[in-house]
Amino acid sequence: MDMNITKQSKPIGNLKKGDFVTVNGKKLEVDAQYVFEDYKTTKEMLIELFDSKTDKDYQIRYFDDQVKETLKFYELKEIVYDEVDVEKIEW
Numbered sequence: 001m002d003m004n005i006t007k008q009s010k011p012i013g014n015l016k017k018g019d020f021v022t023v024n025g026k027k028l029e030v031d032a033q034y035v036f037e038d039y040k041t042t043k044e045m046l047i048e049l050f051d052s053k054t055d056k057d058y059q060i061r062y063f064d065d066q067v068k069e070t071l072k073f074y075e076l077k078e079i080v081y082d083e084v085d086v087e088k089i090e091w
Contacts, residue, residue: 005068007090012060012067015047021060021091023073023084026051028058036061058084 015021019030028049036046042065049058057076073089074081 004086004088005071005090006088009091012047012062012071012091013045013064015091019091021047021049021089023058023089024087042066060089 013033015030015033017030017032021028021030028051031048031050033045033047035043037044042063045062045064047060049060050056051058059074059076059081061070061072061074063070071089073084073086075084
């Protein structure tokens with residue numbers, strides 16, 4: 001799914017702990033970003049996010065060489081992350 005990335009204050013790879021990402025109007029804080037899986041020719045990246053108001057956890061996953069085409073957003077439900085449709089994302 002091609003997400004509607006409306007605003008980027010910096011490249012997604014530069015997001016770090018304490019930065020904020022807004023997804024569908026919800027402001028989330030970055031907890032960490034790291035390589036989830038290294039496939040030698042590309043890396044699957046994972047950004048851990050949380051909502052301090054609701055204490056819910058989220059993730060953004062993407063491949064570093066195809067960010068816009070592979071960006072996906074997940075919400076932690078019970079013990080599994082479920083993919084969530086995104087209308088708008090910015091950082």
